[in-house]
Amino acid sequence: MSSPYTETAAPCVLGAPLTLDPVPDGTGGCSAELELDPGWPIFAEHFPGRPMLPGSLTAHLMATVAAAVPGAEPGPRPASLRGVRFQAPLVPPARIRVTAAPDPAHGDTVRCLVLLLGPAGDTVAARGEVVRHG
Template sequence: MSGHLLGIPLTPDTQHGDGTVTAVLDLDPRWPVFAEHFPGNPVLPGSAAAHLLLGLARRLDPAAHGLRDVRFARPLVPPARVRLTATADDAGAVTCTALIQQPDGREVVAVRGEVVTDDRQHRETGRD
C-alpha cells in the first residue's frame, strides 16, 4: 500500500511473519483532505481512516471488502504519527487498528474494526 489517498501520502507497509501488516503515516495539517474537514480544526474523516485500514487488511486477505464493529475512540488530528495495523488471528479473521503515538512513545487506540469478507459473512449469517 503506497501512493496517495485523498491527498494522504502513504508509506510502504511492512508484512511481518506473525500475520501482521503495519504502515506508519505522519498526519500533516497541510494535506488537502484537511482543507474542508474542518477548516481551522483539521480531523481525518472516519471514512478515510476506515479506507486506509481496509487497504492494509487486503494485504492479509484480498477478499476483504469492508469493516464492521468499527470503534472510533479518538479523533485522528494532525500533527500526529499514526501506526496502522492489520492482524489475522488463528481462524483467519482480520482486525485493523489505528494507533496514535503519544509524545512519550506510548500508543493509544484511535480506531479499531473487524474486516468483512463474503466468505466470513456467509459463515456467520448461515447464508450461502
C-alpha cells in the same frame, strides 16, 4: 505553502494518500505508518479550524493494510468492515500506525487497530474488523 503530499502521483484525496506500504510484522499480520501532514487540503475541509482525519479515510486505511495480510487476497466480492469504533480523533500533525492481524478463530476476518503514536505511549484511535468475502 506546498506540501509534498499534494504533488505526488500516488492516489490521494485532497492531498491525503489512499495507499500505504504495509510491512509484515512477524506474527502473520502487517502494519504501516503514516505522518498526518497539516498541509493536506483535506484538513482545510474536515473541519475548518478543527482539522481531523475523516473516519471514512481512517476506515479505508484499515482495509488497505488488512488487504496486505497473507491470505487476504480479494475474492469476487469486496471486503466489508465490522464493528469499527473511533476512539480518539486523528489531528495533524501526528504519526499513526495501522495494524492488521488475522483472527485465528475466524479465517475470513482481519482485526485492525489505528494507533496514534506519541512520546508518552500510543493511543488507540480506531479499531475494527475487515471481513473478506470469497
